[in-house]
Amino acid sequence: MTDLGIWAVPLAILAGAIRVSTPFLFVSLGEVLTERSGRINLGLEGTLVFGAMSGYAVAYLTGSPWAGVLAAAVAGALFGLVHGLICSLPRVNDIAIGIAMMILGMGLAFYFGKPFVQPVAPDLPAIPLGWWSDLPQVQAALQVNVLFLIGAAAAFAMWWMFRATRVGLIIRVVGDSTDAARAMGLRPALIRTLATAAGGAFAGVGGAYLSLYYPGSWNEGISSGQGLMAVALVIFARWNPVACFGAALLFGGAGALGPALQSVGVSEGYYLYYAAPYVLTLGVLIATSSPHRAMTGAPGELSITK
Amino acid sequence: MPTHPFSRRGFLRSGAALAGAAAVAPLSALPVSAAGDLTVGFIYVGPKDDFGYNQAHAEGAAAVKAMAGVTVVEEENVAETTDVQKSMESMINFDGATLLFPTSFGYFDPHILEVAPKYPDLRFEHCGGLWSADKHPSNVGSYFGYIGMGQYLNGIAAGHATKTKKIGFVAAKPIPQVLLNINSFLLGARAVDPSITCQVIFTGEWSMAVREAEATNALADGGADVITCHVDGPKVVMETAASRGCFLCGYHADQSPLAPDMYLTGAEWNWAQVYTDMVTTTMNGGSIDNFVRGGLAEGFIKMSPLGPAVSDAARAQFEATKAEIMKGGFAVIKGPLKDNAGNVIATEGQAFAETDVALESMGYLVEGVIGSTS
Numbered sequence: 103m104t105d106l107g108i109w110a111v112p113l114a115i116l117a118g119a120i121r122v123s124t125p126f127l128f129v130s131l132g133e134v135l136t137e138r139s140g141r142i143n144l145g146l147e148g149t150l151v152f153g154a155m156s157g158y159a160v161a162y163l164t165g166s167p168w169a170g171v172l173a174a175a176v177a178g179a180l181f182g183l184v185h186g187l188i189c190s191l192p193r194v195n196d197i198a199i200g201i202a203m204m205i206l207g208m209g210l211a212f213y214f215g216k217p218f219v220q221p222v223a224p225d226l227p228a229i230p231l232g233w234w235s236d237l238p239q240v241q242a243a244l245q246v247n248v249l250f251l252i253g254a255a256a257a258f259a260m261w262w263m264f265r266a267t268r269v270g271l272i273i274r275v276v277g278d279s280t281d282a283a284r285a286m287g288l289r290p291a292l293i294r295t296l297a298t299a300a301g302g303a304f305a306g307v308g309g310a311y312l313s314l315y316y317p318g319s320w321n322e323g324i325s326s327g328q329g330l331m332a333v334a335l336v337i338f339a340r341w342n343p344v345a346c347f348g349a350a351l352l353f354g355g356a357g358a359l360g361p362a363l364q365s366v367g368v369s370e371g372y373y374l375y376y377a378a379p380y381v382l383t384l385g386v387l388i389a390t391s392s393p394h395r396a397m398t399g400a401p402g403e404l405s406i407t408k
Numbered sequence: 409m410p411t412h413p414f415s416r417r418g419f420l421r422s423g424a425a426l427a428g429a430a431a432v433a434p435l436s437a438l439p440v441s442a443a444g445d446l447t448v449g450f451i452y453v454g455p456k457d458d459f460g461y462n463q464a465h466a467e468g469a470a471a472v473k474a475m476a477g478v479t480v481v482e483e484e485n486v487a488e489t490t491d492v493q494k495s496m497e498s499m500i501n502f503d504g505a506t507l508l509f510p511t512s513f514g515y516f517d518p519h520i521l522e523v524a525p526k527y528p529d530l531r532f533e534h535c536g537g538l539w540s541a542d543k544h545p546s547n548v549g550s551y552f553g554y555i556g557m558g559q560y561l562n563g564i565a566a567g568h569a570t571k572t573k574k575i576g577f578v579a580a581k582p583i584p585q586v587l588l589n590i591n592s593f594l595l596g597a598r599a600v601d602p603s604i605t606c607q608v609i610f611t612g613e614w615s616m617a618v619r620e621a622e623a624t625n626a627l628a629d630g631g632a633d634v635i636t637c638h639v640d641g642p643k644v645v646m647e648t649a650a651s652r653g654c655f656l657c658g659y660h661a662d663q664s665p666l667a668p669d670m671y672l673t674g675a676e677w678n679w680a681q682v683y684t685d686m687v688t689t690t691m692n693g694g695s696i697d698n699f700v701r702g703g704l705a706e707g708f709i710k711m712s713p714l715g716p717a718v719s720d721a722a723r724a725q726f727e728a729t730k731a732e733i734m735k736g737g738f739a740v741i742k743g744p745l746k747d748n749a750g751n752v753i754a755t756e757g758q759a760f761a762e763t764d765v766a767l768e769s770m771g772y773l774v775e776g777v778i779g780s781t782s
Contacts, residue, residue, distance in 0.1 A: 110629055117625065122618055212485075219457045222647075222666065239629045242652060317621035317644040322455050322485060324617050361619070361626035364609045369780035373612055376619070 106239060111362045117243030118358020119351040120250060121316050125150065125308040125325075126350035127253040129332030131260060132304030134343050136182070137336060138264065139297035140277040140290070140403030141189060144200030146305040147329030148207020149181045153309025155215035158320035162223035170223065171249070171310045178306020179299045181207055186295030196405060204329075212322050219321050226315040249311050253347075256304075260343040273297055277401035305329065331379075338383060340399035353379050445477045446691055449505035451495050452484040453512035454615055458641035460660040461614075465511045465535070467661070468679025472687050481505055488514030496523045500530060507531045507690055509683070513538075513583070524548045531696065533686065536585070539698055551682060551700035552585075553708030554762040556592040557733050558675025559636070560740050561711055562657035563596020564729055565672040566634035567604055568722030569655045570597070576632030576654070577608040578623045580615075580639045582781040584770040589638050589675075591774045592740045593657070597634075598776060600725065607632050608779035614640040621648045628652035634672070646671075655717060662712045673726070674712035681707045703762050705734045737761045747772035748779075 106113065129146050136143045153174035161170030185203050189196045229251075232244030264270040276283045276293045283290045308328070313320045331353065339345035360375035448469075456466035462484065473480040481503045486495050492515045499505040506529075510520055513536040524532045524545045532548045539550035566575045575597055577590050594606035607630055609623040620637070624645050627635055635649040636657035643666060646656050650667035658664065658674020686696050702708035711730070714723060732738055739761045743754035753772060754760065760767055773779055 105631060106629075110626075114626055114629060117629075118622060121625075122622065216455075216457075219455055220459070242625065242629065312618075317617045318647060319617070319643050321458060321617070321641060321643065323615045323641070326616050326618055328618075357618070358622050358626075361609050361611075361623040362629075364623075364779065365607060365626040365630040367778060369778070370782055372610055376612055 106237070108366055110239065110366050111359075113239055113243055114358045114362030114365070115355040118362070119355035120243070120246055121354065122357050123350040123354030124247065124250045124253055124311045124316075125328045126332045126335060126353050127257065127347060128249075128308030128311065129305045129329050130335040130339065130346040130350060131253070131256055131343055132178075132182075132301035132308070133333050133336045134301075134339075134341055134346055135260065135273070135304065136294075136298045136301035137404055138277045138341060138401055139273045139294045140280070140401055141186070141196050141294045141298055142200060142333075142405060143182065143185050143203070143298055143301060144197055144330075144333060145181065145185055145203030145207060146200075146302070146333060147325065147327065148204035148211075149178045149302050149305040150207075150309040150312070150329035151325050152181065152207040152211040153178050153306030154313035154324050155211040155218065155309075155320055156306070157310030158223050158313035159215065159218045161314055162218060162221050165224060167224050167226045167314050170314055171226070171307055174306040174310035175303040176306070178309070179303040181306070182299035182302020183295065185302070186298035189298070190291040190295055215320055215322070223314065223320070225318050226311070228315070247311070247315050249307065249315065253350075257343045257347040264343070274401070277403055279402055305332075308332070334383070337397075338387065340397065341401065342399060352382065356382055446507065446687065447479045447481060447499075447503055447505045448472055448687060449496070449499035449503065449508045450480065450482045451486050451492060451499075451508070451510040451512075451515070452482070453488060453514070454485060454640050456482065456484045458615075459643040459646075459663055459666070460639070460641040462511070462640065463661045464677035465509070465679055468677075468683040469509075471680035472683045475684060475687060477691065478687060479503075486512075488512055488519070490519070492519045493523050496520075496532075500527060505530075507533070507687065509533050509535070511535045513585075520548060521545070531690065533696065541698065546698065549696055549698045549700065551686075553677060553682075553706075554701065554703035555585075555675050555677065555709050556588040556740060556767070557703050557738065557762055558709050558711060559589040559592040559657075559659075560596040560599075561726060561730060561733075562636055562659075562673060562675055563593040563598075564600055564726050565714070565718055565722055566593070566636070566655065566657055567597035567600025568719055568725070569672055569717060570604060570634045572631045572633045573601065573604050574631045574633065575604060575606045576624075576627030576630070576635040576649075577606055577777075577779075578620055578627065578635065578637035578639060578645050579608050579610050579779075580613060582610060584768055586638045587770045587773060587781065588767055589659075590777055590779075591770070591772075593636055594774060594776050595740050596729075599729070600722075604776070606777045608773065608777055610779070611639065617644045620644045624648040625652065628654055658712050664712055664715060669716060671712070671715040672718055672722075673714050676710050676712055678707055678710045701763065703733070703736075704730065705736050733762075737763070739764075741767065741774075746775045748775050748777050750775075 156177040157170035157174035160173035161167045228245040228247045231246050232241035276290045280290050335349045339349045356379040359378050450469040452462040454462045456462045486492050516534050516538045579586050597604040611619045634655040637645040646663045646666045650670045656671045664671040739759035742759035744756045745754045
C-alpha cells in the first residue's frame with residue numbers, strides 16, 4: 103500500500119465527512135422541518151437511538167437493510183407524532199416534552215434492543231465511487247453510502263420546497279405567525295404535528311444509518327450525542343437545509359481529524375483534536391453573531407427565539 | 409423480547425426499564441434472594457453482551473450463578489460516578505449482597521473507597537489492580553490477570569500474518585494496562601520479524617462507536633493490515649477492520665463469530681474460574697487474598713482458538729511460546745529495550761517477568777510503536 107504521508111490527513115477528512123456526516127444531516131434536516139413550522143423537538147436524540155435499534159432489529163429479522171430503514175422511518179414518525187400531538191394541547195411546553203421524549207426513546211430502545219446486541223444484521227449497500235483510483239485509501243474513502251446521497255438530495259429538495267412550493271410556504275407561515283396562518287384559514291396545530299412527525303422520520307433514518315452502515319452495529323452506546331449535536335447544527339445552519347448539509351459535512355470531517363493526525367504521526371494532544379468540532383462551532387457562532395440584529399432565518403413562533 | 413408485547417407484565421417491565429433510564433441507573437434484576445446462603449453482586453460499566461470487557465465479566469457471573477447456594481444480582485450500564493455507589497448500597501441493603509464485584513477500573517477511587525469502610529463485614533473485589541495495603545481498607549481486594557501475555561501471543565500471530573510489516577492498535581486511554589497491551593502486541597510481532605512497527609490510535613474514551621470506526625479506518629489507510637484493540641466493546645473495531653480486509657486479533661472475549669475468516673486469535677479473560685474460586689473460598693468461610701494475580705498458567709486468561717488464516721509456521725511459534733509462558737515467569741519487557749522516545753527501559757540482561765508489579769505503572773510505548781501517550 104502506498105504511503106500517502108501528510109496527504110493522508112485531507113483524504114481522511116474527506117472520507118470522514120462522507121462517512122460520519124449522514125446521521126447529522128438527517129437529524130438536522132428533520133429538525134429544520136419541525137422548527138420551520140414553529141416547534142422545537144429536542145427529543146430527536148431519543149428518536150435517533152430508537153431508529154438505530156428498530157432499523158437494526160428489522161434488518162436482522164427480515165434480512166433486508168432497506169426494510170430496516172423503512173421501520174426506522176416509521177418508528178421515528180410515530181415518535182414525532184406523539185411529540186406533535188402532546189404539544190398541540192394548550193399550555194404544553196415543547197422543550198420539556200422533547201426532553202421527555204428523548205429519555206423515552208432511549209429507554210425503549212435499550213429495553214427492546216437487548217436481544218439484538220449480539221446478532222449481526224446485513225449492512226446497507228455503498229457505491230464504490232473510487233474505482234478510477236489505484237490507491238486503496240481513495241477507494242475506501244469514496245465508498246459512498248446510498249443514504250448519504252439521498253440525504254444530500256433531500257437537503258436540496260427541502261431548500262427548494264421552502265423557497266418555491268405551496269407546502270413550503272404553508273410551513274413557513276405557520277412557523278412565522280400563528281395569527282397570520284389562522285387568518286389564512288390554516289390549522290397551525292395540525293401542520294406543526296405533521297411537520298414534527300416528518301422530522302421524526304428523518305431522525306429515525308439517521309439512526310438506521312448508524313446501526314446499518316457506519317459504524318454498523320447496534321449497542322447501547324451507538325450514538326455519541328449525534329442527535330443533540332444535530333439540533334444545535336440547525337441553529338448553526340440558520341434553518342437553511344442546504345447549510346445543514348454543509349454543517350454536517352464539516353462536523354463529519356472535523357471528527358476524522360483526531361484519528362487521522364495520529365495515524366500520520368502527529369500524536370501529541372489528541373484530546374484537543376477530538377474537541378475540534380466543538381471549537382469550530384463556537385468559533386463560527388461567535389464570528390457570525392451580531393449584537394444589533396436578531397438571528398436571521400429564525401422562525402418567529404419558535405419558543406427559544408420568541 | 410416478550411412474546412406478547414402488550415401483556416400486563418411486559419408493560420410493567422418496560423415501565424421499570426424506563427424509570428431506570430430516567431434515573432440513569434437502570435434497575436437491576438429483581439431481588440430473588442432467600443434461596444441461597446450467599447448473595448453476590450456484579451456491576452458492569454456497559455452492556456453485558458458487548459463482545460468485550462463487560463461480556464467477559466458477565467460470563468464469569470453466569471458461572472457463579474450456576475453454583476449451588478449462590479444468588480447473583482447484576483446491574484449493567486452503571487456510570488463511573490456516584491451512580492455506582494448507589495448501586496452498591498442498593499445491592500447491599502435491598503438484595504443482601506455480601507460479596508461485590510464492581511468490575512470497572514474507574515469504580516475504585518473514590519467510589520469503592522467511599523462505600524467499603526461503611527460495611528467492614530462485607531467484601532469488595534475490584535478488577536484492575538489499584539489496591540495497596542497501607543492506603544486502602546482491608547475488606548477491599550484487587551484482582552487482575554496478565555493479559556499482556558495474551559497480546560504478546562496475538563502479536564506472534566499478527567507478525568506472521570502481516571504483509572505490510574505494519575500492525576495497528578485502537579486504544580482507549582493511555583493507562584498502564586493498555587500501554588502494556590500495546591507494547592506486548594508489538595514485541596510479539598517483533599519476535600517474528602524485528603522490522604515490524606505498530607501504529608496506535610487513542611480514542612480517549614472506553615466506548616465511542618463512531619470514533620473507534622474512524623480510528624480503525626485511519627489505521628487501515630496508514631497501511632496496517634492486522635488490527636487489535638483495547639476498548640470496552642471490540643465489535644465495531646473488528647467489523648470495520650474486517651470490512652477493510654485486515655486480519656483481526658481479538659481482545660476481552662471471543663470475537664471470531666464477527667469475522668471467522670479474518671480472525672487470527674484473541675486474548676480473552678477467563679473470569680469464570682477466578683470468580684467461582686473466590687465464591688467457593690467465601691462460602692467455605694475462608695478469606696480471599698487482597699491482591700490476586702494470575703495469567704495463562706493460572707487460568708485467568710485464555711486464547712481464542714487459532715483461525716483458518718493462521719499459517720503452520722505461525723501456529724508452531726504460537727504454541728511454543730504459549731508453552732513457554734505456561735511455565736511461568738515469562739518476560740515480554742526485557743533488555744536491551746528503549747521506549748519510542750529513545751529512553752532506555754531495560755538494559756542488556758534486565759527483564760520484567762509477568763508478575764513484576766513495576767509493569768502495573770507502565771508509562772511508555774516501546775521502540776517501534778508509533779504513537780504518544782499524551
